[in-house]
Amino acid sequence: MQNRKNYLGVIFVVLIVVLIQILFINMIRHKWVPNSDINQNIIFSDNLAENGSLPIESSLNKEFSDFQIFGPRGVVVRDGNLYPTSMIGYIYELGVFKTLGDYLIYFSNPFFCAIVLFYVYRLALILVGNKKYALLAMFFFALNPAFIFVSSMPYNNMLALVFFFAAVYYAVSFLKSAHSESLNPSLFWLFLIFSIISFWVRYSIAVFLFPIFALTLFNKRIRNYVFKIEKGSIGIFIGFVFLIFIAANFVIYDNVLGFLRPGNVLNAYEYFSSPLKELSLLERIVKFNPVLFFSNLQNQVIAVSPIICLFAFLNIFLLKRRGSALKIALFFIVFMQFAFYLGREWSGVSFVGSVGTSYARYLLPSWGILSIMAADFLYIFLESKATLFLIITSFLALSVNTALNSNMAYVYFNNSVAWSYNLQNQIEINTPEDSIFFVTVSDKYFYPLRETAIYTTIPEEERLDKTVRIINALLDRQISIYFIDEDKTGIEKAKIFSYFEENGLSANYSFGGNVYEIQKQIN
Structure with a gap:
């Protein structure tokens, strides 16, 4: 019977990996390219594979050093070169896969997906204590619509998730060994190693390992091991790793803080009104909106997977009566994530039950833990096999529908493929290779096929004047200039084109419904 369950688990993981691979290849x-993070992961890993370096040289930004608006949205322009603002661990991983062989890129995310599911299963086996329901926890997480969508996109979240759940698993295993006759130090070292690697891949995910790390220090045997027996070795190891981190930042970014060093970020969001517009980065991090929190809890969590939330939240409410310290520590990981992300405005805040939002991928660690808590609740309180079958069937139907049909999910992108291909064909046919497109947020459709200029990076009070000066300078070099109208109201477009006319430029419709060629007026 146990062998049968093992085979079922392996077969299920294989099927999920095949599904992820098909979606990833597609x-x-x-x-x-749903967002600028994916765009950066793709273009910078391509540059690593082709040229062996992370920064992308930008001759236009070097020539126009007073403006520096050329490149894709979201990158940092420093000394004329383009640097990613997305974290570099995943970029380097993609670059290695592409260097070894173009076809290997298709196996990267499915491979990580299998490892994540393995660690979720092993963690559930310890916490739930039953193979059948540990498999159910893995099933819940693997078919969570957010997991399906994110695992089939080149986000760094999936690679970070591997190290996150590996670190949690080894920490829990280490705690378990502390209650047995022999403490297993190798488990602590594995926890430490995977925690540090997760920091390299995605800084923010490593922060949420704190509750499980704090729990280990409550154990007297572990405190004695960490602070007395091995404190020297652990201190040297951590110091060595951070020295490597600092050295890598100097080599790549020429500073200690990596992409956090001040630079000119090609960002179009000042073009729009936002309640966060006037806030500093620190203020955005600490700002918490309780009304937004409960709205996001409903729209970004419960609406994505209501069945998992129902049983997991019931389990959380019962933790005080029957919860172990391990389960409470995992609950605090979920609590920390919810407090940090749900009380703030991120991409996709207006959507309901969508898998294509920032919330969906940021909360993946919580979804893994909630899946385990839901399975644990069913293991303790559910006796009817028929009811369990009904729960699993309902969960599967809802998950598939959400993964395919929610805002910014597969159906949305699949429907936009034909339009995107048609636009790029028109770009290749109608524009010279050295032409430049002035855009706000639609750069992903043009770059790197053509150079883009994120003109809304320029402060609003001097934007029109500087944009005209740049365009005139480029036209003097016989470079074709195109302007993308992304203003649905028409007010901004009328204002910009009127200013162009006043300064000797004309905007003539070219193709694609919103592409205008900018030329000098003929007297």
């Missing part, structure tokens, strides 16, 4: 081939 994404790569159709060049779906």
Whole structure:
């Protein structure tokens, strides 16, 4: 019977990995680029594979050093070169896969997906204590619509998730060994190593390992091991790793803080009104909106997977009566994530039950833990096999529907493929290779096929004047200039084109519904 369950688990993981691989191949081939993070991961890993370096040289930013608006949205321009603002661990991983062979890129995310599910299963086995329900926890997480969508896109979240759940698993295993006759130090070292690697891949995810780390220090045997027996070795190891981190930042970014060093970020969001517009980065991090928190809890969590939330939240409410310290520590990881992300405005805040939002991928660690808590609740309180079958069937139907049909999910991107291909074909046919497109947020459809200029990076009070000066300078060099109208109201477009006319430029419709060629007026 146990062997049968093992086989079922392996078969299920294989099927999920095949599904993820099909979706991932489809994404790569159709060049779906939902946001600037994915765009950066793709273009900078391409540059690593082709040129062996992270920064992308930008001759236009070097020539126009007073403006520096050329490149894709979201990157940092420093000394004329382009640097990513997305974290570099995943970029380097993609670069290595592409260097070894173009076809290997198709196996990267499915491979990580299998490892994540393995660690979720092993963690559930310890916490739930039953193989059948540990498999159910893995099933819940693998078919969570957010997990399906994110695992089939080149986000760094999936690679970070591998190290996160590996670190949690080894920490829990280490705690378990502390209650047995022999403490297993190798488990602590594995926890430490995977925690540090997760920091390299995605800084923010490593922060949420704190509750499980704090729990280990409550154990007297562990405190004695960490602070007395091995404190020298652990201190040297951590210091050595951070020295490598500092050295890598100097080599790549020429500073200690990496991409956090001040630079000119090609960002279009000042073009729009936002309640966060006037806030500093620190203020955005500490700002918490309780009304937004409960709204996001409903729209970004419960609406994505209501069945998992129902049983997991019931389990959390019962923790005080029957919860172990391990389960409470995992609950605090979920609590920390919810407090940090749900009380703030991130991309996709207006959507309900969408898997294509920032919330969906940021909360993946919580979804893994909630899946385990839901399975644990069913293991303790559910006796009817028929009821369990009904729960699993309902969960599967809801998950597939959400993964395919929610805002910014597969159906949305699949429907936009034909339009995107048609636009790029028109770009290749109608514009010279050295032409430049002035855009706000639609750069992913043009770059790197053509150079883009994120003109809304320029402060609003001097934007029009500087934009005209740049365009005139480029036209003097016989470079074709195109302007993308992204203003649905028409008010901004009328204002910009009127200013162009007043300063000797004309905007003539070219193609694609919103592409205008900018030329000098003929007297």
